[in-house]
Amino acid sequence: MNASQHVVPGGRGSADGVPALGVEGLSRHFGSLRAVQEVTFEVRAGSRHAVIGPNGAGKSTLFALIAGALPATSGRVRLHGDDVTSMAEYARANRGLVRTFQHSSLFLSATARENVLLAVQRRHGVQASPWRSVTRRRALLEEADEVLAQLGLLDRAGAAAGALSHGERRQLEVAVALATAPSVLLLDEPAAGMSPADTQAFQQIVLGLPQEVTVLLVEHDLDLVFGLADTVTVLHLGEHLITGDPEQVRASEAVQSAYLGAEDTSDLFLEEGS
Amino acid sequence: MNSLQVRRTLLVGLVAFALLMVPWVFGAFTVSTFTRALVFAVLAMAVNLLTGVAGLPTLGQAAYFGVGAYTGALVSIHWSELGIVQLLVATLAGVVAAVLTGPLAIRGRGVAFLMITLAIGEIGYSAAGRLDAVTGGTDGLSGILPVVVLPGGEGLVNEGLIYYYVLVVAVLAYLGVGMLLRSPFGLTLRGLRDNEARLRAVGYRTDAYALGAFVYAGGLAALAGSLWASSQRFVAPGDMGFEIAALALLAVIVGGVGSMWGACLGAALVVFTRDYFGQIVSGHAPLLLGTLFVLAVYLLPKGIAGGRAQWRTLFPRSHAEHPTAEVR
Numbered sequence: 001m002n003a004s005q006h007v008v009p010g011g012r013g014s015a016d017g018v019p020a021l022g023v024e025g026l027s028r029h030f031g032s033l034r035a036v037q038e039v040t041f042e043v044r045a046g047s048r049h050a051v052i053g054p055n056g057a058g059k060s061t062l063f064a065l066i067a068g069a070l071p072a073t074s075g076r077v078r079l080h081g082d083d084v085t086s087m088a089e090y091a092r093a094n095r096g097l098v099r100t101f102q103h104s105s106l107f108l109s110a111t112a113r114e115n116v117l118l119a120v121q122r123r124h125g126v127q128a129s130p131w132r133s134v135t136r137r138r139a140l141l142e143e144a145d146e147v148l149a150q151l152g153l154l155d156r157a158g159a160a161a162g163a164l165s166h167g168e169r170r171q172l173e174v175a176v177a178l179a180t181a182p183s184v185l186l187l188d189e190p191a192a193g194m195s196p197a198d199t200q201a202f203q204q205i206v207l208g209l210p211q212e213v214t215v216l217l218v219e220h221d222l223d224l225v226f227g228l229a230d231t232v233t234v235l236h237l238g239e240h241l242i243t244g245d246p247e248q249v250r251a252s253e254a255v256q257s258a259y260l261g262a263e264d265t266s267d268l269f270l271e272e273g274s
Numbered sequence: 275m276n277s278l279q280v281r282r283t284l285l286v287g288l289v290a291f292a293l294l295m296v297p298w299v300f301g302a303f304t305v306s307t308f309t310r311a312l313v314f315a316v317l318a319m320a321v322n323l324l325t326g327v328a329g330l331p332t333l334g335q336a337a338y339f340g341v342g343a344y345t346g347a348l349v350s351i352h353w354s355e356l357g358i359v360q361l362l363v364a365t366l367a368g369v370v371a372a373v374l375t376g377p378l379a380i381r382g383r384g385v386a387f388l389m390i391t392l393a394i395g396e397i398g399y400s401a402a403g404r405l406d407a408v409t410g411g412t413d414g415l416s417g418i419l420p421v422v423v424l425p426g427g428e429g430l431v432n433e434g435l436i437y438y439y440v441l442v443v444a445v446l447a448y449l450g451v452g453m454l455l456r457s458p459f460g461l462t463l464r465g466l467r468d469n470e471a472r473l474r475a476v477g478y479r480t481d482a483y484a485l486g487a488f489v490y491a492g493g494l495a496a497l498a499g500s501l502w503a504s505s506q507r508f509v510a511p512g513d514m515g516f517e518i519a520a521l522a523l524l525a526v527i528v529g530g531v532g533s534m535w536g537a538c539l540g541a542a543l544v545v546f547t548r549d550y551f552g553q554i555v556s557g558h559a560p561l562l563l564g565t566l567f568v569l570a571v572y573l574l575p576k577g578i579a580g581g582r583a584q585w586r587t588l589f590p591r592s593h594a595e596h597p598t599a600e601v602r
Contacts (some may be wrong), residue, residue, distance in 0.1 A: 067475070093477035101475070107468035110461070118465045119476045121458045127478065128486060133456035140458075182475050 018081040020045040020184050020214035021066065021097075026075035028061050035061040039239040043184070043231075046211050050225040051218045053235035054259055059218045060102070062235065063188050066216070067099040068092040079184065090143075096183035100176075102192055108162035112153055112172050115161050116144040119179035126242050135234070144179065146218040151175040151205060167198040174205065184211070187217035205228050226250075234258065293441060295301055297434030304550070309505050312437075312444040312543040313504060315538040316498035317518075318525040319451050320491040324534035325523065327455065328487040329467025333519045334379065334391025337398030338368045338492040338513020342499025345404065347418045355422040355429060357439060361370045361500050368496020369489055376488040380481055383470075395519050402511040414510030421504040431569045432502075441500050451534055454490070463487050521548070524563070529572040530577025539578055 016234065021043035028036040036058040043049045053059050064070040066077055068089035076085045087095075107115050117134060120143050121127045134140065148154045149170045154156050156164060161172060177185060187206075188273050191199045199221060206215060206228055225232065225246075232249040234241040236258040242249060249255055296308050317339050324330045342364040349360045379390045403412045410416075420429025423439060430436050454460050462483050465473045470480050503509050512518075521544050529540025547566050552559025570577065574584055 069471075069475075088474075088479075090474045090477050090479045093475055098477075099475050100391060101472065105469055105470065105472045105475075107465050109465060109468055114464075118461060118473065121461065122477050126458045127462045128459050130454045130457050130459045130490070132458075133453070134458055135456065176472070176476060188487055203325070243401070 018045070019043055019078075020047075020080060021216060022076070022078035022081070023062075023066065024076040026062070026065055026080065027073045028058075028070060029073045032068070034238050036065060036235075039235070039238075039240045041074075041233050041243045043214060043216050045214055047214060047231050048206065048229050049214070049216045049231045049233065050229035051216065051235060052220075052222065052225055052234045053241075054203070057235040058238040060188070061238075063186060063218045067097070067186055069099075092179065093182075096181070098177045098180045098182035099184070099186040100173050100185070100188055100190060102188040103177060104166075104173045106161040106169060106172060106176070109160060109224055111158050111160055112148065112164065112168075112175075113141075113144055113157040115172055115180045116147050116175050117141070119176050120144050120147075123180055126168055132157045147175050147179045148191065150178070150208075152201070165194055167195065170194055170198065170202070171205075174202075178209075184216065187215065187219070189219055190217060191219060191221040199224055205267060289429035297437050302433045305437050306505075307546060307549050309437045310435070311542040312440045313498050313501045314506060314522070314545050315541040316444050316447050316501065316521050317495055318529070318541040319447065319534055319536040320494035320498065321522045322526045322529075322532070322537040323451065323454075323463075323491045323494065325526055326530075326537070327460070327467065327470040328484065329461040330383070330484060330487065331388045331523070332379075332391040332491070333388055333516070334375075334394040334398075335491060335495045335522055336514045336516070336519035337375075338371055338394045338495035339499040339502070339518065339522075340398055340509075340511075341371045341403055342368045342496025343509045343513055344415065344499075345496070346500030346503035347415045348408070350418045350421070350503065351415075355419045356425060357421045357423050357443075357504060360421065360504065361443065361497060364499060364500030364503075365493045365497045368499070368507060369493040371496070372489040372492025373485075373489040375492065376485045376492070380488060392516075392519075395514070395516060399511055399515045402514055407596050408507075409511070411572065412511060414508055416508050418503055418509070420507070437507050438487055440505055442599070443497070443501055447494060448534065448538070451494070459483075459486070490575075492549045521563075524567055524579075528566065528574075528577060530574075530579030533577065536577050536579025543578075 009154050019042040021037055026036060026039045027034070039062060044229065051059055061070065065072050068084070068087060072085060076083055078084065079092065079095055084092050084095065094197065100194065107118060110118070117140060120140050121134070124140060126137070145154060145157065148157050151174060153168060153171055153175060156168060161169065164172060170193070174187070190202060194202060203224055209215065217228070229246060231243065232246055233243040234249060234255050241254055241258060242252050297305050300308070316337060320338070321332055324332045324335070345367040346360040348362040349363050354360065375394050379387060379394060382390050402409045405411070415512050420431050422429050430439055462478065465478070466480055466483055502513060522541070525540035525544045526537050527540070528543055528595060529538070530536030538582045543564065543566065547562050548559045552562055555562065572581060573588060576584055
C-alpha cells in the first residue's frame with residue numbers, strides 16, 4: 001500500500017535549490033489563543049535547523065502542525081515544494097517527513113528490534129503481509145540491526161522497549177524514526193531528560209546523519225542547539241522572530257529581550273570556552 | 275536442539291497425542307463436549323486476535339460466528355454436503371459481513387469499540403430471529419446433513435469422526451493464526467495495540483490495519499460457526515447471542531489475553547465448566563462460570579498463559595526452606 005509514495009532520502013529537492021521544508025504563513029488558533037501566528041520560514045535541504053524560543057513560544061504547536069498531528073487554521077506546509085498541508089500525518093510520513101516524540105513514544109511490549117522493524121517493514125511495503133515470519137525476512141532484520149547499531153543499541157536489540165533505560169529509549173525513539181529513511185527528520189526536544197553525557201552522544205549521532213537527511217529540531221537545550229544547528233529560527237509568543245545562522249541569532253537583541261525580557265543578557269548565548 | 279526446544283516438542287507431541295486419544299477414551303457425550311470446546315477455541319482465537327493482539331476488545335464476534343453457522347447450514351441443506359465447500363463459503367460470508375460492518379466498528383477504540391461491537395452482535399441476534407424465510411426464525415434451522423469430507427464419501431455421524439473433522443480444521447486455524455502473529459501483519463497489529471499514535475507517525479494508516487484485523491477475525495469466527503453447524507447439525511439465534519460473545523471474551527480473559535494457546539485452553543475450560551461440570555451440579559452452570567471468572571481474575575489476573583510469576587506466587591516452590599522468599 002502506498003509504495004509509490006515512498007521517497008528516497010533526499011531524493012528530491014536537494015539539488016535544485018527547492019527548500020526541503022517550507023512553512024508559509026502557518027497559523028493555529030485554539031479559540032482566542034493564537035498559539036502560532038503567521039509563521040513563515042524555510043528549511044534548506046540538508047541543513048540542521050533548530051527552532052527555539054522561550055516557554056509558550058508555540059514551538060510544540062508548530063512542530064505538530066508541520067508533522068500533521070494538528071490541522072492548521074491557515075497557511076501552508078510544503079515538503080520539497082509540494083503542498084502537504086491537507087495530508088494526514090501517516091501520509092506525510094510516507095513522503096519522508098517523519099517525527100520523533102518529546103516523551104519517548106514506543107511500542108513498549110515489543111523488543112527494541114521489533115520497534116525498528118515496524119518502521120522498516122512499512123518502508124518495504126510488507127506491513128500487511130500475513131505470512132512468512134518476520135524473523136525469516138533477512139533483509140528486514142539486517143536493516144533493522146543496522147539502524148540499531150548506528151544508534152548504539154545493537155546489544156539491547158532483544159530487550160523489551162519497556163525495559164530500556166531513559167537514555168536508551170531516547171535513542172530508540174530516534175532509531176524508529178530513522179528506520180523509515182526520512183528525507184526530513186523532525187526531532188521534538190530530543191535532549192529532554194537526557195544526562196549531559198547522553199546529550200553529547202546524541203549530538204554526535206545527529207552530526208553523523210547522512211547529509212541527504214534534513215533535520216529540523218525543536219529544543220530547549222541551547223548548548224545542543226548551538227553545537228548542532230547551522231540555522232536557527234526563534235519563535236516568540238507564537239510569532240516568528242528571526243531565522244539566521246547561530247551568530248546572527250546570538251547577536252540579535254530582539255532574541256535576548258524575548259528570552260529574558262530584560263536588557264542585560266550579554267552572556268545568555270555564550271558558548272563554553274569561547 | 276536446545277533443551278527448551280526439546281521440552282516444547284515434547285509438550286506439543288503430548289498434547290497432540292491426548293487430543294487424538296479423546297474418542298478412544300471417553301463416551302459419546304464427553305467427546306461431543308470436546309468437539310464443542312474445539313469450535314469454541316476457534317471463536318476464542320478470533321476474539322483474542324482483536325482483543326489481545328490488536329487491542330480492540332470485542333463483544334461482537336458471535337455475530338460473525340452466527341453468519342458462518344447459518345451460511346454453513348444453508349450450504350449443507352441447499353447445495354453441498356462437502357465440508358470444505360461449507361467452510362470456504364461460510365468464511366467468505368463472515369469476511370463480507372466484517373467488511374460491511376467493520377468500518378462502523380473501528381471508528382471507536384477501547385470501550386467505544388466494545389459498545390459498537392456489542393450493538394452489531396445484538397443486531398445479528400435479532401436479525402437471525404426475524405428472517406424466518408432464511409434462518410427459520412426462532413425455531414432454528416434443522417435438517418443439516420451429515421458433513422462429507424471427501425467427494426463421494428459417507429457423511430460423518432459418529433461422534434468420534436465429527437470430533438476428528440473439527441480437530442483437523444481447528445488445528446489448521448491455530449497454525450494459520452500462529453503464522454499471522456509471527457508475520458509482519460502480526461507485528462503491525464501489536465504495534466496498533468501498543469501505540470497507535472506512533473504507528474501513524476511512521477507512516478501507517480492505522481484504521482486500515484484495524485479493519486484488516488476485524489475482517490480476519492470475522493472470517494475466523496465464521497469458520498468456527500460453520501464447524502458448529504456441521505457438528506451440532508442445528509443452528510438457532512441463541513448460537514449468535516450475547517451469551518456466546520460474552521463466554522468467548524471470558525475464555526480469552528481466563529486463558530490470558532494475547533496468548534492463542536491460552537485462549538484455546540480458556541475456551542475448553544469455559545465449555546467444560548458450562549456443559550460438563552454444570553450437568554453434575556444440575557443447572558448451576560452460570561454459577562460455576564461466575565466462580566471460574568472470579569477465581570481467574572482474583573488468582574491469575576493475567577490468565578493461565580500470563581507468565582510464570584503469578585503461578586509462583588500461588589504455589590511457592592520451597593515454602594519451608596525460604597520462609598521470606600515470598601514476602602515482597
